[in-house]
Amino acid sequence: MRPVSIHTGAWRFPGAWPDANFSFPKLVQLIQTLERGKFDAFFMADHLALLNMPMEALRRSHTVTSFDPLTLLPALAAVTERIGLIATASTTYNDPYHVARKFASLDHISNGRAGWNLVTTANPDAAMNFGHDEHMAHGERYKRAREFYDVVTGLWDSFADDAFIRDVDSGIFWDPSRMHVLNHKGPELSVRGPLNVARPVQGWPVVVQAGSSEAGRQIAAETAEMIFAAGGLMEDSQAFYADVKGRAQKLGRNPEHIKILPGCLVVVDETVEKAQAKRALLDSLVHYDSAIGSLSIALGVDARGFDPDGPLPDIPETEASKSGRERAIRLARRENLTVRQLAQRLGGYAGAAIVGTPATIADTMQEWLEARACDGFNIMFPYVPGGLDDFVDMVVPELQRRGLFRTEYEGTTLREHLGLPRPANQFF
Amino acid sequence: MRPVSIHTGAWRFPGAWPDANFSFPKLVQLIQTLERGKFDAFFMADHLALLNMPMEALRRSHTVTSFDPLTLLPALAAVTERIGLIATASTTYNDPYHVARKFASLDHISNGRAGWNLVTTANPDAAMNFGHDEHMAHGERYKRAREFYDVVTGLWDSFADDAFIRDVDSGIFWDPSRMHVLNHKGPELSVRGPLNVARPVQGWPVVVQAGSSEAGRQIAAETAEMIFAAGGLMEDSQAFYADVKGRAQKLGRNPEHIKILPGCLVVVDETVEKAQAKRALLDSLVHYDSAIGSLSIALGVDARGFDPDGPLPDIPETEASKSGRERAIRLARRENLTVRQLAQRLGGYAGAAIVGTPATIADTMQEWLEARACDGFNIMFPYVPGGLDDFVDMVVPELQRRGLFRTEYEGTTLREHLGLPRPANQFF
Numbered sequence: 075m076r077p078v079s080i081h082t083g084a085w086r087f088p089g090a091w092p093d094a095n096f097s098f099p100k101l102v103q104l105i106q107t108l109e110r111g112k113f114d115a116f117f118m119a120d121h122l123a124l125l126n127m128p129m130e131a132l133r134r135s136h137t138v139t140s141f142d143p144l145t146l147l148p149a150l151a152a153v154t155e156r157i158g159l160i161a162t163a164s165t166t167y168n169d170p171y172h173v174a175r176k177f178a179s180l181d182h183i184s185n186g187r188a189g190w191n192l193v194t195t196a197n198p199d200a201a202m203n204f205g206h207d208e209h210m211a212h213g214e215r216y217k218r219a220r221e222f223y224d225v226v227t228g229l230w231d232s233f234a235d236d237a238f239i240r241d242v243d244s245g246i247f248w249d250p251s252r253m254h255v256l257n258h259k260g261p262e263l264s265v266r267g268p269l270n271v272a273r274p275v276q277g278w279p280v281v282v283q284a285g286s287s288e289a290g291r292q293i294a295a296e297t298a299e300m301i302f303a304a305g306g307l308m309e310d311s312q313a314f315y316a317d318v319k320g321r322a323q324k325l326g327r328n329p330e331h332i333k334i335l336p337g338c339l340v341v342v343d344e345t346v347e348k349a350q351a352k353r354a355l356l357d358s359l360v361h362y363d364s365a366i367g368s369l370s371i372a373l374g375v376d377a378r379g380f381d382p383d384g385p386l387p388d389i390p391e392t393e394a395s396k397s398g399r400e401r402a403i404r405l406a407r408r409e410n411l412t413v414r415q416l417a418q419r420l421g422g423y424a425g426a427a428i429v430g431t432p433a434t435i436a437d438t439m440q441e442w443l444e445a446r447a448c449d450g451f452n453i454m455f456p457y458v459p460g461g462l463d464d465f466v467d468m469v470v471p472e473l474q475r476r477g478l479f480r481t482e483y484e485g486t487t488l489r490e491h492l493g494l495p496r497p498a499n500q501f502f
Numbered sequence: 503m504r505p506v507s508i509h510t511g512a513w514r515f516p517g518a519w520p521d522a523n524f525s526f527p528k529l530v531q532l533i534q535t536l537e538r539g540k541f542d543a544f545f546m547a548d549h550l551a552l553l554n555m556p557m558e559a560l561r562r563s564h565t566v567t568s569f570d571p572l573t574l575l576p577a578l579a580a581v582t583e584r585i586g587l588i589a590t591a592s593t594t595y596n597d598p599y600h601v602a603r604k605f606a607s608l609d610h611i612s613n614g615r616a617g618w619n620l621v622t623t624a625n626p627d628a629a630m631n632f633g634h635d636e637h638m639a640h641g642e643r644y645k646r647a648r649e650f651y652d653v654v655t656g657l658w659d660s661f662a663d664d665a666f667i668r669d670v671d672s673g674i675f676w677d678p679s680r681m682h683v684l685n686h687k688g689p690e691l692s693v694r695g696p697l698n699v700a701r702p703v704q705g706w707p708v709v710v711q712a713g714s715s716e717a718g719r720q721i722a723a724e725t726a727e728m729i730f731a732a733g734g735l736m737e738d739s740q741a742f743y744a745d746v747k748g749r750a751q752k753l754g755r756n757p758e759h760i761k762i763l764p765g766c767l768v769v770v771d772e773t774v775e776k777a778q779a780k781r782a783l784l785d786s787l788v789h790y791d792s793a794i795g796s797l798s799i800a801l802g803v804d805a806r807g808f809d810p811d812g813p814l815p816d817i818p819e820t821e822a823s824k825s826g827r828e829r830a831i832r833l834a835r836r837e838n839l840t841v842r843q844l845a846q847r848l849g850g851y852a853g854a855a856i857v858g859t860p861a862t863i864a865d866t867m868q869e870w871l872e873a874r875a876c877d878g879f880n881i882m883f884p885y886v887p888g889g890l891d892d893f894v895d896m897v898v899p900e901l902q903r904r905g906l907f908r909t910e911y912e913g914t915t916l917r918e919h920l921g922l923p924r925p926a927n928q929f930f
Contacts, residue, residue: 085668085675092668092675096700098611102580122599124698134673139698142600145576145607152530152580167597171550171631172570179573183526202694203599240513240520240564245789247513247520250561266630270552270567272524361673 076119077140078104078458080339081423083359085136087457094458095140098149104458105150108157111466112480114491115158115189116150117282117302117452118143122167123199131364131421144176151184158488160189160282160300165222166215167195167204170265173222174229177279178271186275186487189300190226191282194219216289218262223281223297225265227500228256230278232268234502254501276489277497286314295321298332299494302452305336305426311447333492336442337452339427342435342464349429356456357418365421369413372402372420382414423454432472440478504547505568506532506886508767509851511787513564515885522886523568526577532886533578536585539894540908542919543586543617544578545710545730545880546571550595551627559792559849572604579612586916588617588710588728593650594643595623595632598693601650602657605707606699614703614915617728618654619710622647644717646690651709651725653693655928656684658706660696662930682929704917705925714742723749726760727922730880733764733854739875761920764870765880767855770863770892777857784884785846793849797841800830800848810842851882860900868906 078084078094078101085092094100105116120143125132132138143161151159159180163173173190181188194215201209210218237252256267283294284302294301295318303314319329341356343349362382370377374392386406389399406416428438442448455461473479489496506512506522506529513520522528533544548571553560560566571589579587587608591601601618609616622643629637638646665680684695711722712730722729723746731742747757769784771777790810798805802820814834817827834844856866870876883889901907917924 086670086673092670093666096610096666098580098613121698124696129678133678134675136668136675138676139700141607141610141699142603144573145604146611148573148575148577149580149611152526152577168600169595169632172596175570176573179569182524182569183574183577185526199694202692204597205692207692238521238524242514242520245514245562245787247562247564248566250557264630264633264635266627268552270549271569272567359673 075104075117076137076454078136079456079461080119080137080425080454081356081456082131082135082137082364083356083418083422084457084461086359087356087460089460090457091459092136095136100459101146101150102153104462105154105157107459107462107466109154111470112483113157113453114450115160115187115488116147117160117189117191118146118162120162120191120193121197121200122164122195123197123203126197126199128364128367130367134361134364144180147188148180148183151180151187156187156483156486156491158187158189158280158491159184160191160280160488162191162193164193164195164200165219166210167200170222170225170263171229171269174226174269175271177226178230178269178274181274181276181279182272186489188274188276188279189282189488190279191284191302192219192223192297193284212287213289216285216293220293220296221260221262223293224260225256225258225263227278227281227497228258229265229267229269230274231499231501232256232271233273234499235273235277238272252502273499276487277499280488280492280494291318292321294318294332295327296325300333300335300492303334303336303448305338308442308445308447311336311442312445315447331494333449333494335450335452336448337425337454339423339425339454339456340435340465340469341427341429341456341461342432342468344431346430346434349431352456353427353429354415357415357422360418360421362414362417365414365417368421368424369402369417372398372424374399377413377417380413382417383412386411386413386416432468435469436472436476436478439473440476443478503532503545504565504882506564507884507889508547508565508853508882509784509884510559510563510565510792511784511846511850512885512889514787515784515888517888518885519887520564523564528887529574529578530581532890533582533585535887535890535894537582539898540911541585541881542878543588543615543916544575545588545617545619546574546590548590548619548621549625549628550592550623551625551631554625554627556792556795558795562789562792572608575616576608576611579608579615582615584615584911584914584919586615586617586708586919587612588619588708588916590619590621592621592623592628593647594638595628598650598653598691599657599695599697602654602697603699605654606658606697606702609702609704609707610700614917616702616704616707617710617916618707619712619730620647620651620725621712640715641717644713644721648721648724649688649690651721652688653684653686653691655706655709655925656686657693657695657697658702659927659929660684660699661701662927663701663705666700680930701927704915705927708916708920708922719746719749722746722760723755724753728761728763728920731762731764731876733766736870736873736875739764739870740873743874743876759922761877761922763878763880764876765853765882767851767853767882767884768863768893768897769855769857769884769889770860770896772859774858774862777859780884781855781857782843785843785850788846788849790842790845793842793845796849796852797830797845800826800852802827805841805845808841810845811840814839814841814844860896863897864900864904864906867901868904871906 147159198209234252283298575587626637662680710728711726
C-alpha cells in the first residue's frame with residue numbers, strides 16, 4: 075500500500091475512494107479485507123519528504139502524502155486479530171532507541187504481529203527535513219544501518235522473556251538479574267540501554283528489507299527475514315533469489331529463513347480482455363501532462379512534441395539510463411502502445427504487473443514459486459476498495475484451491491504466518 | 503497514567519491487575535471507562551530510560567517500563583470515539599519532522615483528539631540512550647524546545663486546510679499554491695519541509711506542558727494550551743496560576759486559552775474513614791526495603807536504623823533539599839505517622855492527594871476551582887481497574903450534580919472539550 079495504491083491514477087478510478095489516504099475508517103475496511111483474505115501482513119511504504127516527482131505529476135497524485143506508518147499501524151492493530159503489520163523506519167534519520175521501543179510496543183499491542191522494514195532512505199530530500207544539507211553517502215548509510223540493526227536487536231533483548239515476575243506476595247515486580255544493559259559504543263552509534271519495554275512477543279519483530287544494491291543484498295543476507303524484491307523478468311528474480319539465499323547460507327544462516335517477495339500489481343477480471351481493459355482504463359486516468367513528463371524522463375528526450383496518438387518514433391541514444399529507455403521502447407513495441415498509452419503506463423505504475431483471470435494469475439504465481447524465483451508476492455492493488463476486493467474474492471480462492479495459499483491462519487504471530495523461528499535472546 | 507497508576511504499590515492492591523502495563527486489552531478497558539466518565543483526555547507520562555530510582559525500589563515497581571505513548575495512543579484511538587489522547591514527546595531527543603508528522607497522523611486517525619505534551623526530558627539517563635555522554639544543560643534544552651515548537655507548528659501549517667481538492671474530473675489531487683515550504687534555519691534546527699501530511703483536524707494538536715522552572719513557566723506562557731501543574735498547597739497553586747496566566751496576558755494571549763490542571767491522586771470511598779483505610783492499605787503494599795530508601799533520600803539521613811513502628815525521631819539539618827525534608831517531617835507530625843507509614847507514603851506516591859467521600863472530594867475540587875487555583879485536575883488513580891471505576895462511578899456523578907462537570911461531550915475534538923480555539927494557519 076503506498077498509501078492505498080501505488081498507481082498514480084488509482085484515486086480517479088470509477089468507484090475508488092479519492093480520500094482513502096487520510097480516512098482512517100476506510101483504511102480499517104481495507105485491512106479487514108486483507109485479513110479476510112488471510113494475507114500475511116499489511117505493509118505501507120513510507121517517505122520522509124514529499125515524493126520527488128516533477129510538480130506537474132505530484133499535484134495529480136494521491137501518493138504524495140500519507141500517515142506516518144508507525145502511527146497508523148498501532149491503530150490498525152486494534153481493529154484486526156491476525157494480520158501482520160509491517161512499517162518502514164529509516165536507519166539514517168532515526169535514533170535506534172526510538173525504533174527499538176516503538177516496534178517493541180507495536181509487537182506487544184498487536185500480540186506478536188509487528189515487522190520492521192529497515193531502510194536507509196534513498197530520497198535525498200529527506201536529508202533537508204532532518205538538519206542535513208546533504209544526503210549521507212550510500213556506503214556510509216549501509217555501514218550505519220548494519221550497526222543500527224545490532225543496537226536495535228540488542229535493545230529488544232534487554233530483558234529475558236521471564237524477567238517480569240510480578241509476584242504480588244513477595245512484592246518483586248521484575249528480576250534485575252534478568253536484565254542486560256547493552257552499553258553499545260560503536261563508530262556511528264552510542265546507546266547504553268536497557269530498553270524500557272519488556273521483550274517483544276515475537277522475541278524480535280520480523281526484520282524486512284528491500285535493498286537490491288551490492289550493499290543492500292549483503293545486509294539482507296546477514297539480517298533480513300523477509301525481502302521486498304523488484305518484480306520484472308523471471309530470470310532476474312531467480313538470479314536475485316539464488317544470490318541472496320546463497321550469501322545467507324555462506325554466513326551460516328538457514329536460507330529458508332529469508333522469504334523473498336517480489337512486488338507486483340495484480341489486475342483481475344473474468345476474462346483476460348476485461349482485465350486488460352481495466353488496466354488500460356486505469357492508465358488512461360493518468361493526466362497526459364504528467365504522463366508525458368514520466369516518458370520524457372524514461373527516454374531521455376523531450377517527448378512533448380510526439381503525436382500522442384501515434385506510435386513511439388525511433389529514439390536516439392541519450393544520456394538517460396540505457397535500461398530505462400530500452401525498457402520503455404520494448405514495452406511500446408510489445409504491446410503496440412501509442413505514445414499516450416506508453417506515457418500513461420509509465421506515469422501510472424511502471425513496475426511489474428500481472429493482468430488476467432484468477433486462473434492465469436495463479437498460473438503465473440505458481441510458475442514463479444516453482445521456479446524458485448520467489449517465496450511469495452508483495453501484492454499491490456490497482457485501486458481501492460474494488461481492486462483489493464477483487465483480489466480477495468477472485469484470486470485468493472483460486473490459490474487456495476491449488477493448495478498454494480492458506481485457508482485459515484495457522485498461528486497468531488507474523489513469524490508463525492511466515493514460518494520463521496522466534497529468535498533466542500542473545501544475552502540469556 | 504504512569505503507566506497505569508503512579509503509586510508504586512498499586513499493582514499489589516487486592517483486585518488490581520499486576521500486568522496491566524503491557525496488556526493492551528486491559529488498557530482498552532481503562533480508557534473506555536475514562537470515556538464513559540466523560541474525561542477530557544487520557545494522558546500517560548513517559549520516560550526515555552528506566553526510571554532513575556534505586557534498584558531496590560525499581561525492581562518492586564510496575565512503573566519501571568511502559569509502552570511508547572505515540573505507539574499506544576493510536577491503538578487506543580481506534581477503540582474510542584471522543585476522549586482526547588495526549589502523548590509526551592521530548593524536544594531534546596527527537597527530530598521535529600518526526601514529532602510533527604506523528605502528532606498530525608494521530609490527529610487525523612483520532613479525528614481531532616491529539617495533544618502533545620512538550621517536554622525537554624529531565625532524566626539524565628536518557629542522554630546515554632541517545633548517543634550523548636552528558637545531558638544537555640537546562641537553559642539549552644529550553645532554547646531548543648522553543649525553536650522546536652516553532653518548527654513543529656510551522657510544519658503542521660504546511661498545507662492550507664483546503665489544499666487537498668481531490669477533483670476526480672480535472673485530475674488535480676492538491677493545489678501546490680496552497681502549500682508552504684517552511685525553510686527553517688535556526689541556531690539549533692534546520693528543517694526544510696513541507697510536512698507530508700495534510701493539516702491536522704484541529705489545525706494544531708493541543709500543546710501541553712508541565713515545566714515549573716522560570717524557563718518552563720515562560721515557554722508555557724508563550725506556547726502552552728494546557729499545563730500539568732504540581733498539586734500541593736492551594737496558595738502555591740494560586741500563585742502559579744496567576745503567574746502563568748499573567749505572563750500569557752502580557753504576551754497578548756487570552757489567559758482563558760491556557761488550562762491549568764494540577765495533578766492529584768484521588769482515593770474515594772463511602773466514608774472518609776474507609777477512604778483513609780484504603781489509602782493506608784495501598785501505602786502498606788510498598789515494601790519497607792524500598793520505602794525506607796525513599797525516606798532516607800527525602801530526609802538526607804540513613805533512616806534504616808529508625809524503629810519502623812515508632813514515631814519519626816528529630817532530624818538534624820542536612821545537605822538534602824530543605825523543602826523535601828521539611829515536607830516529610832510536617833507530614834509525619836500532621837498525620838501522626840510511624841516511620842514505616844511515612845516511608846511507605848513517600849515510596850508509594852509523595853505528591854498531592856485527595857482522600858474522602860464523593861462529597862468531600864467534590865468540595866475540595868470546587869474550592870480550588872472557585873479560588874482560581876486551577877481550571878481542572880489531572881486525576882491519578884490509586885490502582886486499576888477498581889480505583890478508576892470508583893472515580894467514574896462515585897465522584898463524576900457528584901461533580902455532574904453540582905454542574906462542575908459535563909454530562910455529555912459537547913464536541914468531538916480535544917480542543918472542543920477544553921474550550922480552546924482552532925489555530926488559524928499562519929501562512930494562509
